[in-house]
Amino acid sequence: MSAIAEQATEEYTLSKSEKKKIIFLMCSVLLFSVMNGTMFMIAVPDIAGSFSLLPSQVSWVVTGYIILYAIGALMYGKLADIYPLKLLLTIGLSLFAAGSVFGFFAPTFLMVVIARLIQAMGASSILALAFIVPSRYFWDERGRVLGIVSSTMAFASGVGPVIGGFVAGALNWQFLFLISALVMITIPFFQIWIPKEEKKEGKVDILGAVFIAVAVADLILFITMFDWWYIVISIVFFGLFAWRISKTDIPFIRPDLFKNAPYRTTIIAGFFAIMTMMGLMFIMPLLLSEVNELNTLLIGLTLFPGAMVAAFMGRWAGLLTDRRGSNQVVFIAFALMITGFLLISTFTGGPAWLISTVLIITFIAFPFIQTSTANLISTVLPRNEIGVGMGIYNLVNFMSGAFGGAIIGKILDYDNDIKLNPFSIAQDNEIVYSNVFVGFVVLTILNGCFFYMSFRRK
Template structure:
C-alpha cells in the first residue's frame, strides 16, 4: 500500500456498512441525474407539439441543459478541492429538485428551459462528485467503485428512454420532471451518512471561473449551431482564461496541472474514446430508422440489450482495473471498440436483431474506458488537485459527446455509394454508415497508439530524469 493510500484511508475510518451506504446513495442520485438527460430526448417531439415550436426552438430543452451540465461539472470539481462533498451535494440536489418542481408546473416554454437549466446546475454536482467519492473516502477500492458508477451510468442511459416513453405516453411529458424531484428524499441520508469534513484552505478565482465558463458555454453553442460568432467569443474568453491562470495568485486551474504528462495523455485519449462511443450512440437511432425502418419504440428495444450489457460488465471493469491496472483496461477498451465498430460496419444493413447483438461489444467498451481513465486520473494527480482534475475530465467527456454527434451529423449529410469495408452488407446510401464505423476503427487505433507511446515516453523520462 502506498503512503498516499495510507494517508487517505486514515482520514476516513469507514466501516464496510458505511461504505455500502455511501455507494448506494451516490449510485441512486446518479441514476436520476443520467436518466434526466436521456428521458427528455424522447419527449422533445411532444414538447414541440405542446408549444407549437420549431425544431431549432425546442432544441434548447437539450442544449441549455448540456451547456450548464458541462460547465457545472467543472465548477463543482474545483469546489470539491475546498468545500465538503456533503455540502456541495446538498446544494446540488436541492437545485436539481427545485428545477424539477418548476418544470412540472411551468406554464410556458421559457419556464421549461429555465427549469431545465436549474436542473442542470444541480444535476452536474452529482456526476462531478461521484467520481471523487471513491478516491477520497475509500481509495483502496476506487477501481471497484468506479466500475459500479460506470454500470449505473450505462443502466440509466439505457433505461431512461424506455421510462421516458412510457411516462410521456401514459401520462404527460411534464411528469418526467416529477420523477427527478424524488432526489429530495436522498438529502437527509447524505447529511447523515456522508463523512464530516472541514473546509480546506483556498479560494475560488471568480474571474477565472467566469472566463472559462463563458468560453466553454460558447464553444458548446458553436458545436450545436455552427454559428461563427460563438467560436470567436469562445476563443477570446479562453485566451483571457489562459492569461488569468498565469497572472493570478490563486488561479482557478493551476497551469502545472496541464504539465502533468500522464494526466494530459489520459484526458486527450479519454476525450477521443468517448467522442467515438457517443458518436456511435448518436448515429445508431438514425441508422436504425433509415436503414431498418424502425420506429422510436423498436429503436429503443434494439439498443436496450447493449446498454444493459454495459451495466452488467461495469463491476468486471472495476475488478479488472483493481487487479491488472488502469492502463491494461484502457487497452482492453480500445480492443473492444475496434472489434465492435468493425462488426457494426460489416453488418450494417442486416436485420435489427442482428444489430442488437453486434452492438453489445461496442456498448460494453464504455464502462471499461470510463472506469480505467477515471481511476488513472485519480492515481496520477496529487490529492489537492483531484477535484479540479476530475472536473476537467468530466467537462471533456461532455464536450466529446457534443463533438462526436456534430461531426457525424455533418458526415451523414454527404452522399456516397463507395464502401470502405469490402465485407459490408450495406448497399447504396447505407454505406455511409458502414464507412463511418470504419473511420471510428481508424481513429481508435490511432488513439490507442498515441496512448501507448505517450505513456512509454513518460515512463522513459521517469527512468532517465537527466535526459527529460
Template sequence: MAEQLSVEQNLTKSEKKKIIFLMCSVLLFSVMNGTMFMIAVPDIATSFSLLPSQVSWVVTGYIILYAIGALMYGKLADIYPLKTLLTIGLSLFAAGSILGFFSPNFLMVVFSRMIQAMGASSIVALAFIVPSRYFPEEKGRVLGIVSSTMAFASGIGPVIGGFVAGALNWQFLFLISALVLITIPFFRIWMPEEEKKEGKVDILGAVFIAIAVAALILFITLFTWWYILISIMFFSLFAWRIFNSDNPFIRPDLFRNAPYRTTIIAGFFAIMTMFGMMFMMPLMLSEVNGLNTLFIGLTLFPGAMAAAFMGRWAGILTDKRGSKQVVFIAFALMIIGFFLLSTFIGSPAWVISIVIIISYIAFPFIQTATANLISTVLPRNEIGVGMGVYNLFNFMSGAFGGAVIGKILDYETDMKLNPFSISQDHEIIYSNVFIGLVVLTILNGFFFYFAFKKLRV
C-alpha cells in the same frame, strides 16, 4: 493526507455500501434525465408549436450548464465538504424538476432544465471524486460501479422516456427526476463529516472559463462561427488569468502533468467515438430499420444492460491489472464492436441489438480506467479540479462527436469502405462512419501507447 486516511479508516463496510448505493441512485437519475428528454424533444416541439432550432434549447441549454457545472463542482470539491455540495446540487436538481412539471410555457421549461443542470452536474462530478476520497484502496472497483451505473442509465433512459411520454405526457419526466429529493436526508446522515479546506475560488477565472466553454458548445451544436471567436477570446483571457493570479481557478501545473494530459486527450477521443456511436444508433434504427422511439430504446437496452453488468469487472480488472491495460482492452472492444456494426448495418434490428453489445461494454472499461488513471497521476489536492476538467472534456467530446457525425450523415455515397458490409444505398454512409470510428480508435490507441512509453510511467 492524514484527514483522507482517517475518513477511510472511520468508514465501516456498511457505511461504504450505503454511500455507494446513494451515489449510484442519484447518478442514475442524473444521467437518465438527459437521455429521457432527448426522446421527448419532438413531443415538446408539438406542445408549444416550435421549430427544431427553438426546441433544441431544451437539450443545448442543459448540456452547456451540465458541462460547466461538472467543472465548477470539481473545483469546489477541493475546498468544501462533499456532503454540502451534494445537498446544494440535489436541492437545485429537485427544484428544477418540480418547476418544470408546472411550467406553463416553453421559456419556463428551458429555465427549469437549466436549474436541473446546475444541480444534476454536481452528481456526475462528485461521483468520480467519492471513490478517490473515501475508497482509495478499492477505487477501481467503485469507479467500475459508477461507470456501469452511467451505462445502464444511458440505456434505460430512452426506454423510460419513450414509455412515460407516450403513456402520460412529457411533463411527467420532470416528476421522475424530482424523486432525488428523497435522498437528501440520507446524504446528510450517511456522508462523512469533513472540514472546509484552505483555499478560495477565483471567481473571475471561473467566469472566463464558463463563457469560453458555453460559447464552444454553442459553436459545436449550432455551427455559428462567431461563437468560436467568443470562445477563443475568453479561453485566452482564462489562460492569461491562470498565469497571473496568485490563486488561479486551475493551476497551470495541472496541464504540465504529462500523464494527466495524455489521459485527458486519449479519453476525449475515446468518449467522442462512444458518444458518436450512441448518437448515431437511434438515427440509424429509425431510418434504416423503421423503428419507433420505444423499439429503438428496446433494441439498445441489451447493450446497456451488458455494460452495466461488465462495469463491475472493469473495476476489478483496473485494481488488479492497472488502468493502462484496461484502456487497451476498451480500445480492442471498441475496434471490434465498431467493425461489426459497420458490417451488419442493414440487418434486422435483433441482429443489431446483439452486435452492439460489444461496443456498449467498452464504455465502462474506458471510463473506469481513465478516471482511475487520473486519480492516480494527480496530487490529492488537485483530484477535484482534475476530475472536473476530465468531465468537462467528456461532455464536450460528446457534443463534438454528435455534431460532426450529424453533418457527415447528410452526405450520400455508394463507395463502401468495409468490403464485408451488407449495407445498401443510404445505409452505406452509416457503415463508412463506423469504419471511420475504427480508424480513429486505432490511432488513439497508438497515441496512448507511445505517449506513456515515452513517459515511462
C-alpha cells in the same frame, strides 16, 4: 493535519456498512441524473408539439441543459477540493429537485427551459462528485467503485429512453420532471451517511471561473449551432482564462496541471475514446430509424440489451482495473471498441436483432474506458487536485460528445456509394452509416497507438 492526511483518516474510519451506504446513495442519484438527460431527448418532439415550436427553438431544452451541465461538472469538481462533499451534494440535489418541481408546473416553454437550466445546475454536481467520492473515501478500491459508477451510468443510459418513451406516451412529457424530483428523498440520507469534513484551505478565483464558463458555453453553442461568432468569443475568453491563471496567485486551474504528462495523455485519449462512444449513441437511433424503420420505443428496446450487459460488466471492469492496472484496461476497451465498430459497419442494413447483438460488444467498452481513465487520473494527480482534475475530465467528456455528434451530423448530410469496409452488407443510403463506423475503427487504432507511445516514453 494536512488535507491529504485528513482524507486518509476519514477513509480508513469508514466501516464496510458505511461504505455500502455511500455507494448506494451515489448510484441512486447518479441514476436520476443520467436518466434525466436521456429521457428528455426522447421527449423533444412531444415538447415541440405542445408549444408549436420549430426544431431550432425546442433544441434549447437539450442545448441549454448540456451547457450548464458541462460547466457545472467543472465548477463542482473545483469546489470539491475546498468544500465538504456533503455541502456540495446537498446544494446540488436541492437545485435538481427544485428545477424538476418547477418544470412539472411550467406553463410556458420559457419556463420549461428555465426549469431545465436549474436542473442542470444541480444534476451536474452528481456527475462531478460521483467520480470524486471513490478517490475520497475508497482510495484502496477506487477501480471497483468507479466500475460501479460506470455501470450505473450505462444502465441509466439504456433504461432512460425506454422509461422516457413510456411515460411521455402513456401520460405526458411533463411527468418526466416528477421522476427526477424523486431525488429530494435522498437529501436527508446524505446528511446522515456522508462523513463530516472541514472546509480546506483555498478559495475559488471567481474571475477565472467566469472566463472559463463563458468560453465553454460559447464553444458548445458553436458546435451545436455553427455560428462563427460563438467560436470567436470562445477563443477570446479562453485567451483571457489562460492570461488569468498565469497571473493570479490562486488560479481556478493551476497551469502546472496541464504539464503533468500522464494526466494530459489520459485526457486526450479519453476525449477521442468518448467522442466515438458518444458518436455511437448519436448515430444508432438515426440508423435504426432510417435503415431499419423502427419507432422510438423499438429503438430504445434495440439499444437496451447492450446497455444492460455494459451495466453488468462495469463491476468486472473495476475489479480488473484494481488488479491489473488502468493501462491494461484501457487497451481492453480499445480492442472491444475496434471489434464492435467493425462488426456494426459490416452488418449495417441487417435485421435489428443482429445489430442489437453486435452492439453489446461496443457497449461493454464504455465502462471499461470510463473506469480505467478515471482511475488513471486519480493516480497521476496529487490528491488535493483530484477534484479539479476530475472536473476537467468530465468537461472534456461532454465536449467530446458534442464534437462527435456535430461531426457525424455533417457527414450524414452527404451521400456516399463507396464502401470502405469490403465485407459490409450495406446498400445505397446505408453505406454512409457503415463508413462512419470504419472511421471510428481508424480513429480508435490511432488513439491506441498514441496512448501506448505516450506512456511508453514516460
